[in-house]
Amino acid sequence: MLSLQGDPWKNLAKLEKEMCLMKRQGDVAIEDYKSALKQKWLEIRRQQNQCDRTNGLTKFINGIVQLNPVEKHYFLKWMKFSLDKEGKMEESQRQFSHLPCTAADLMLEGFPVELIDGDASNIPMNWVVDVLTHLHIRLGGRSRMVVITVLGVQSTGKSTLLNTMFGLQFAVSSDRCTRGAFMTLIKVTEAVQELLGCDFILVIDTEGLKAPELTALEDSYQHDNELATLVIGLSDITIVNMAMENATEMKDVLQIVVHAFLRMEEIGKQPNCQFVHQNVSDVSAHDQNMRDRKHLLEQLNEMTKAAARMEKQSREMTFSDIMEYDPEKHNWYMPGLRHGVPLMAPVNTGYSESVCELKKYLFEFIENRSRIRAGKDIPDFIVWLKSLWKSVKHENFIFSFRNSLVAEAYHQLSVKYSEWE
Numbered sequence: 001m002l003s004l005q006g007d008p009w010k011n012l013a014k015l016e017k018e019m020c021l022m023k024r025q026g027d028v029a030i031e032d033y034k035s036a037l038k039q040k041w042l043e044i045r046r047q048q049n050q051c052d053r054t055n056g057l058t059k060f061i062n063g064i065v066q067l068n069p070v071e072k073h074y075f076l077k078w079m080k081f082s083l084d085k086e087g088k089m090e091e092s093q094r095q096f097s098h099l100p101c102t103a104a105d106l107m108l109e110g111f112p113v114e115l116i117d118g119d120a121s122n123i124p125m126n127w128v129v130d131v132l133t134h135l136h137i138r139l140g141g142r143s144r145m146v147v148i149t150v151l152g153v154q155s156t157g158k159s160t161l162l163n164t165m166f167g168l169q170f171a172v173s174s175d176r177c178t179r180g181a182f183m184t185l186i187k188v189t190e191a192v193q194e195l196l197g198c199d200f201i202l203v204i205d206t207e208g209l210k211a212p213e214l215t216a217l218e219d220s221y222q223h224d225n226e227l228a229t230l231v232i233g234l235s236d237i238t239i240v241n242m243a244m245e246n247a248t249e250m251k252d253v254l255q256i257v258v259h260a261f262l263r264m265e266e267i268g269k270q271p272n273c274q275f276v277h278q279n280v281s282d283v284s285a286h287d288q289n290m291r292d293r294k295h296l297l298e299q300l301n302e303m304t305k306a307a308a309r310m311e312k313q314s315r316e317m318t319f320s321d322i323m324e325y326d327p328e329k330h331n332w333y334m335p336g337l338r339h340g341v342p343l344m345a346p347v348n349t350g351y352s353e354s355v356c357e358l359k360k361y362l363f364e365f366i367e368n369r370s371r372i373r374a375g376k377d378i379p380d381f382i383v384w385l386k387s388l389w390k391s392v393k394h395e396n397f398i399f400s401f402r403n404s405l406v407a408e409a410y411h412q413l414s415v416k417y418s419e420w421e
Helices: 007-021 030-049 053-064 067-087 100-110 125-138 158-166 190-196 220-234 244-266 284-312 349-368 378-393 404-420
Strands: 111-116 147-154 181-187 200-206 237-243 271-276 332-333
Touching: 007 030, 007 244, 007 271, 007 378, 053 067, 067 378, 100 125, 100 181, 100 332, 125 378, 147 158, 147 220, 147 244, 158 200, 158 237, 181 220, 190 349, 200 220, 200 332, 220 378, 237 244, 237 349, 244 284, 244 332, 271 284, 271 349, 284 332
Parallel strands: 147 200, 147 237, 237 271, 271 332
Antiparallel strands: 111 181, 181 200
């Protein structure tokens, strides 16, 4: 049904990155190489322009454009139920100019909108910018916002955490995982606007890092690095979701996060970071959790030093140099969502209570920050999104190694070998 999101779109995403990197093969002249890439780009765009709207897509567009708000909600809910029931769908007169406006209306009604296409690892920049621009217009220019992002290993409850915290509806189930990144707009009341210094909270839910279906791919580590760098760069607050049973994967994720924070520090941006430890059996075991926090800080410091050397930083650095970090205040311990494993097991009220405590702290942080720093609005966000994505596409950050500690070991070995020589 979605012919524009098929192979042409994925090929275009790959080609645009190649046009940024300019990794030509052999002795091809640079101008000839650029010309060949441009011709390929034009051919793919021609293929996209030849795609007609399918019957199903036409019905969907008519549904979200012509129905009133109540009917629209019913239409989208029933369509979601049908898609969940039926499983996957096989995926001149064009009048698409009104669609960004429609998507902006959906965001205002609380529906998530795709920011990063997980299949193509790309941002449909023109579309996203048009949607956000119409959103800014719809809001009458009052679009100051705080951006909150969640990162972590796949299937560790990132979407569930956001849904519980803000009453959202990110898709959650045992056999469905988020792909790419989705953004949801949360309107705050006038009283809270004055308190927090913002008109909205923009929440970004991301796909899980270290996804099993991607680990076999050679560039899977680069995909994770790009995703982490982008969403951390966009956010004011980053929640790093850590499942206690995935310690090995989490170590890799922490290295990715440390690199991303280091890059943000280099360009003068310091997002706040909160570590959420999921499925903790005894959240009140202060001494044991204190040892865990101390061990986590030691790991973060070690990773920061290794990452700083990779990024060619001249000074010795610790994790607290790249962001304000207090082990006592920035670690949160969550019990399991349910009492037991089965889906029919009763819900653990301690989970909601722990999430509520985190939410209260985040609002206090936003309030305190608003007194010293003005919030950004949608035009500011658009400018920053374009700049950040351009840097990621040009690989202006280091993505060469899967693991910064492995890279550091390799570097030390190279130094010793050169001494032997």
